Amino acid sequence: MKRGLIDAEVIRDRLQSAFDPSLVESTGARLASLLARHLDRIQSEQVGVMRWQSPAEQVERAAELLGEGGAPDLDLTALVERFETLVEKALKQGNQLHHPGYIGHQVPPPIPMAAWFDAVGAMTNQVMAIYEMGPWAVAMEQAMVERLGRAIGWRSGAFSGLITHGGNLANLTALLTARNVALPDSWAQGLTGQDESPALLVQSDAHYGVTRAAGILGLGEAAVIPVPVDSRRRMDVSALLERLGRCRREGRPVIAVVACACATPVGAFDPLPAIAEACRAFDVWLHVDAAHGGSALLSRHHRHLVSGLELADSIVWDAHKMLYVPGLCAFVFYRHAGHAKRTFDQEASYLFDPTAPELEDYNVGLRTIECTKRAAAFGLWGVWSLFGEGLFADLVDLSFSMGMVFFERLERADDFEPLHRPQCNIVVFRYRPRQLNGASDQVLGEFQLRLRRRLVEQGEYYIVSTTLEGMGALRVTIINPLTTDRHLDGLLEALRREGQTMLSEG
Ligand SMILES: Cc1ncc(COP(=O)(O)O)c(C=O)c1O
Structure with missing residues (x-):
């Protein structure tokens, strides 16, 4: 029935699929299996921690998927398929915090079940x-x-x-x-x-x-x-x-x-x-x-x-x-x-x-x-x-102890320098290859920042950089419970490899 400028029934009809419980059910089942598969692939390192792409490229891709013009008139099956494409894209393009090579900011790979509970809050908008x-x-x-x-x-x-x-x-x-x-x-x-x-x-x-x-x-x-x-x-x-x-x-x-x-x-x-x-x-x-x-x-x-x-x-x-x-x-x-x-x-x-x-x-x-x-x-x-509560005790105990594990590795290596004795899971350090002996603080500091950018773009590890006492340094937060001693050794090796390549490239 037409009321003023709009025909409410026609609009309600168009909105029906957006609020359709059966769409929620079919996409929900798909979503659960997409996320589980994704988590498995990420946690078992079948893919890297990040496929580096420039922000402009990413924005362009996200904008493309918005489509042009009016609403696509999709049936239930087509909506489920499109949903799947969109979710797969989102999963692929992000920073993979559940990857054991994610040793970056103070942002954890969340306990996956927490996201399920959050979804209940989001769906019901409480x-x-x-x-x-x-x-x-x-x-x-x-x-x-x-x-x-x-x-x-x-x-x-x-x-x-x-x-x-x-x-x-x-x-x-x-x-x-x-x-x-x-x-x-x-x-x-x-x-x-x-x-x-x-x-x-x-x-x-x-x-x-x-x-x-x-x-x-x-x-x-x-x-x-x-x-x-x-x-x-x-x-x-x-x-x-x-x-x-x-x-x-x-x-x-x-x-x-x-x-x-x-x-x-x-x-x-x-x-x-x-x-x-x-x-x-x-x-x-x-x-x-x-x-x-x-x-x-x-x-x-x-x-x-x-x-x-x-x-x-x-x-x-x-x-x-x-x-x-x-x-x-x-x-x-x-x-x-x-x-x-x-x-x-x-x-x-x-x-x-x-x-x-x-x-x-x-x-x-x-x-x-x-x-x-x-x-x-x-x-x-x-x-x-x-x-x-024990879950949280375990998460804190494990991650804080890994800070010390990493520190001890840095201390043992003669080409790395830990910049402090960690009290928790945050560790700041520098790579100091012998070729940089005698380099100025500025050169050594900038080298750390460039090294970290190169490492991140390469996609095997994600760490961050910082400035301590005015001088660039590398910084990790060991926050992923799946990051083991093997990954920490691998990180040092990757830094050596990328660092040496940078030096050889001048
Ligand atoms: C000690 C401390 N306080 C506050 C913040 C800011 O917290 P948020 O990023 O949740 O705003 C951070 C972020 O890393 C932090 O390390």
């Missing part, structure tokens, strides 16, 4: 600003907050937490809370009323997202006072005390001290008990970015690295790093439950229902930057419930 829109999503999130908060060492009911879209947003959220607590008028008035400019004391290796947060929060990058690190790149507590003392003498309000567990560059864990004591002495908020290392709390052998974490006022812990779930699933924790409500001193009448005030604590949108928020706990809650 987005959650308010409890009513995603009751089970909120329940899973709060159950995980409770479980992880207890792992931190906190008492039920005393603390609170939430999930947000990534570590950067999580750090921003926690630091916004800290700013509002330190400067109670700042939410309403901005930062204009301050006699002395506020300061944020930040471990000098902290993730760039912390300085970015200072900019976003109106503190400005200039508010960030770096706290130097010691020879193992852990926060120097005497330097922290000196800076806290200086801020006090100058009358500068300190928003927070930001410590790392661990810091991104070489995975160094700060001495949290001593830092917490300094913060207590100066009555300053302690924020710990434990995006990567928070998972050590679940380990059987590495928990000592994060001892003192329970003394922090706020903590960031990314499940999409060392808890092996797909992105994004980043937790923010507050030691005092009530602090979560200080983040946004705001009321949104359409989110808050005065007839059901008991729901307020479950309307997560009141405490997150996001309004509509992905139901991010599905994957973590699912695999935790399926395999138990």
